[in-house]
Amino acid sequence: MAAARKLPFWADNILLPALNLLAAFVVSGIVIWALGDNPFQALSLLVQGAFGYQEAIGYTLYYATNFIFTGLAVSIAYHAGLFNIGGEGQAMVGGVGLTLGVFAFGPHAPLLGVFAGIVGAALFGAIWAFIPAWLQARRGAHIVITTIMFNFIASALLAYLLVGPLHRPGGQMPESADFPAGTALIHIHDLLGMMGISYDNNPMNISFLIALLCAWGMGFLLWRTRFGYELRVVGKSAGAARFAGVSVSRMTIIAMMISGALAGLMGLNELLGEQHRLLANFTLGYGFVGIAVAFMGRNKPLGIILAAILFGALYQGGTEVAFDIPNFSRDAVVMVQGLVILFAGAMEHLFRDPISLLFWRFAERKAA
Amino acid sequence: MKKTFGRAVLSLAASIVMSVTAMAADFKPVVLYDIGGKFDKSFNEAARVGADAFKAETGIAYREFEPRSETQYEQALKRFARRHADLIVAVGVGYAVAVRNVAKEFPNVKFTVVDAIVDLPNVQSITFKENEGSFLVGMIAAMKTKTNSIGFIGGMDIPLIRRFERGYKQGADYVRKDLTFTENYVGTTPSAWNDPIKAAELAKSQYARGVDIIFSAAGPSGLGVIQAAKDAGKFAIGVDSNQNYVAPGTVLTSMMKRVDLAVHRALAQAKDGTWKPGHTVMDLKDGGVDYALDKYNASLITPEMKAKLDEARAKIISGELVVGDVAGSNTGR
Numbered sequence: 165m166a167a168a169r170k171l172p173f174w175a176d177n178i179l180l181p182a183l184n185l186l187a188a189f190v191v192s193g194i195v196i197w198a199l200g201d202n203p204f205q206a207l208s209l210l211v212q213g214a215f216g217y218q219e220a221i222g223y224t225l226y227y228a229t230n231f232i233f234t235g236l237a238v239s240i241a242y243h244a245g246l247f248n249i250g251g252e253g254q255a256m257v258g259g260v261g262l263t264l265g266v267f268a269f270g271p272h273a274p275l276l277g278v279f280a281g282i283v284g285a286a287l288f289g290a291i292w293a294f295i296p297a298w299l300q301a302r303r304g305a306h307i308v309i310t311t312i313m314f315n316f317i318a319s320a321l322l323a324y325l326l327v328g329p330l331h332r333p334g335g336q337m338p339e340s341a342d343f344p345a346g347t348a349l350i351h352i353h354d355l356l357g358m359m360g361i362s363y364d365n366n367p368m369n370i371s372f373l374i375a376l377l378c379a380w381g382m383g384f385l386l387w388r389t390r391f392g393y394e395l396r397v398v399g400k401s402a403g404a405a406r407f408a409g410v411s412v413s414r415m416t417i418i419a420m421m422i423s424g425a426l427a428g429l430m431g432l433n434e435l436l437g438e439q440h441r442l443l444a445n446f447t448l449g450y451g452f453v454g455i456a457v458a459f460m461g462r463n464k465p466l467g468i469i470l471a472a473i474l475f476g477a478l479y480q481g482g483t484e485v486a487f488d489i490p491n492f493s494r495d496a497v498v499m500v501q502g503l504v505i506l507f508a509g510a511m512e513h514l515f516r517d518p519i520s521l522l523f524w525r526f527a528e529r530k531a532a
Numbered sequence: 533m534k535k536t537f538g539r540a541v542l543s544l545a546a547s548i549v550m551s552v553t554a555m556a557a558d559f560k561p562v563v564l565y566d567i568g569g570k571f572d573k574s575f576n577e578a579a580r581v582g583a584d585a586f587k588a589e590t591g592i593a594y595r596e597f598e599p600r601s602e603t604q605y606e607q608a609l610k611r612f613a614r615r616h617a618d619l620i621v622a623v624g625v626g627y628a629v630a631v632r633n634v635a636k637e638f639p640n641v642k643f644t645v646v647d648a649i650v651d652l653p654n655v656q657s658i659t660f661k662e663n664e665g666s667f668l669v670g671m672i673a674a675m676k677t678k679t680n681s682i683g684f685i686g687g688m689d690i691p692l693i694r695r696f697e698r699g700y701k702q703g704a705d706y707v708r709k710d711l712t713f714t715e716n717y718v719g720t721t722p723s724a725w726n727d728p729i730k731a732a733e734l735a736k737s738q739y740a741r742g743v744d745i746i747f748s749a750a751g752p753s754g755l756g757v758i759q760a761a762k763d764a765g766k767f768a769i770g771v772d773s774n775q776n777y778v779a780p781g782t783v784l785t786s787m788m789k790r791v792d793l794a795v796h797r798a799l800a801q802a803k804d805g806t807w808k809p810g811h812t813v814m815d816l817k818d819g820g821v822d823y824a825l826d827k828y829n830a831s832l833i834t835p836e837m838k839a840k841l842d843e844a845r846a847k848i849i850s851g852e853l854v855v856g857d858v859a860g861s862n863t864g865r
Contacts, residue, residue: 327721483604486597487597
């Protein structure tokens with residue numbers, strides 16, 4: 165089969181994604197045209213809105229930060245052969261942990277509050293992933309089902325907390341009180357300002373750097389340590405791993421907890437970085453999109469970062485288009501995003517097979 | 533020489549005139565809707581109608597945005613504030629904290645927030661006495677019910693919506709004391725505004741328990757109540773916009789909350805420079821709330837009913853009849 169043949173690195177990682185994107189944009193363009201708008205204007209606004217100026221880049225990377233966290237979360241579980249669909253719920257509960265940490269220590273020592281928030285986010289996310297993991301490892305309850313259901317439990321729990329114990333005094337909406345003064349992650353533009361570089365205000369904060377660090381950490385863990393090797397063996401063949409003396413259930417639980425912790429860290433960017441309070445629905449589907457990010461990024465840290473930036477750009481650029489073209493509603497934005505996921509993720513073989521066939525023929529001719 | 537000078541003066545004058553008109557045309561208003569979206573046939577749609585009326589009168593286009601979740605409130609506000617919007621009208625109680633945060637950060641941008649109170653020098657807050665309008669529709673329900681049982685379905689359970697319920701009950705009590713009330717809320721989070729299916733289920737169960745008229749203060753979810761009323765052959769009372777046309781003969785009346793007037797007024801004031809920060813309450817007296825009477829429900833409201841309603845309205849306006857409010861809601865009085 166031609167598709168099975170390996171493609172050169174550049175074709176696999178640059179040419180194919182570019183073709184997929186192009187196809188998605190062509191189809192989106194046709195739909196936009198059918199809606200009565202100028203597709204070139206819409207798409208150029210999208211690109212311009214995502215990368216065109218300093219603030220846009222900041223926003224793009226701000227959204228990308230969320231996707232890096234959730235993408236990594238899906239990916240590490242996937243390497244252990246587990247399909248974690250609970251990133252959304254783990255991020256919600258992580259947000260609760262973050263809020264509790266910040267409120268516990270923040271009023272006395274803001275810096276300690278920030279650290280407690282980071283630890284709380286990771287810890288609560290990990291705990292929320294532990295329960296399905298334990299059920300899978302010890303009781304055989306399928307992780308896909310349990311993690312999906314835990315999303316609903318998490319969302320109900322969050323709503324309960326925000327309407328009850330954590331409710332903002334005097335407020336009407338389900339949101340917590342503001343985080344104590346000073347408990348916030350520093351913005352990148354402030355950081356650059358300190359170094360004497362002026363950069364437009366934008367919500368990108370140091371959680372982007374934390375996300376990059378996590379990506380590097382995951383790469384190191386998976387491909388440079390014994391633990392990571394064992395984890396990948398469990399993912400490739402649980403039987404082989406068991407035969408080699410690796411405890412599959414232990415690996416399942418640990419991989420899921422790391423996954424949950426990564427998903428929980430998403431709250432750093434949204435809550436500690438930008439909103440400065442806990443909100444219902446702050447996860448906004450990032451946990452689910454993380455699945456697409458992980459698979460588009462081929463489950464490799466660098467790939468995930470690039471895929472996350474692509475999704476960040478689609479979010480940011482798409483919102484920008486919705487701002488500027490009145491007819492281009494929020495639903496049209498979702499459509500463009502959906503087409504990109506469809507072509508880049510689900511219909512990947514549409515171009516992969518013909519192109520690898522082409523390469524194969526070319527190589528044969530050369531050999532002959 | 534003289535000629536050129538004259539021409540120069542003329543072109544200068546022309547350019548001044550042009551720049552003045554350009555300045556007027558440069559008024560850049562923004563309307564931010566709540567999650568229901570601008571076509572919700574209710575609260576947000578009223579805001580859109582107000583903004584469209586302003587656009588039709590002045591030819592000034594407005595920019596708008598429909599957030600997908602509550603995290604986008606602040607992002608949208610900030611983005612437009614940075615892009616030199618002259619006035620940002622944020623429609624919905626959810627914007628309270630977001631407007632406060634962003635208005636502090638951008639003291640030179642004007643903000644108008646509907647349904648919430650933000651006490652800052654560059655924010656205009658507009659709230660409504662929904663209890664007064666609800667009082668009138670409560671009277672209508674009490675006069676119309678045949679089963680002596682009327683219902684209420686609220687969207688998100690917050691003091692603001694409790695105020696609708698309170699006024700509705702008082703209005704019904706004002707007519708007769710022997711009624712049974714049934715009330716339900718769709719939920720406790722903003723998604724409760726956007727859940728017509730659950731609202732319809734709640735309505736069905738109320739109708740099954742003998743209720744024959746339901747007032748829904750639930751934004752887009754209320755459309756589910758109207759559908760359930762239509763299916764059951766009972767009555768529903770619409771909210772915010774005039775929803776009588778949605779199902780003629782089924783929608784008994786609508787408690788109109790004139791968000792359109794509020795939005796239109798804020799835009800017009802900001803354009804001609806009379807915009808002022810502070811808190812405004814729109815009530816029955818200034819037409820901020822009322823019940824809807826048009827060709828779709830004229831046959832349902834008898835002249836006797838109308839006479840009683842007019843009498844009660846006059847009493848409320850004169851202050852003789854005070855409609856109670858709910859603690860924690862935001863009339864600010």
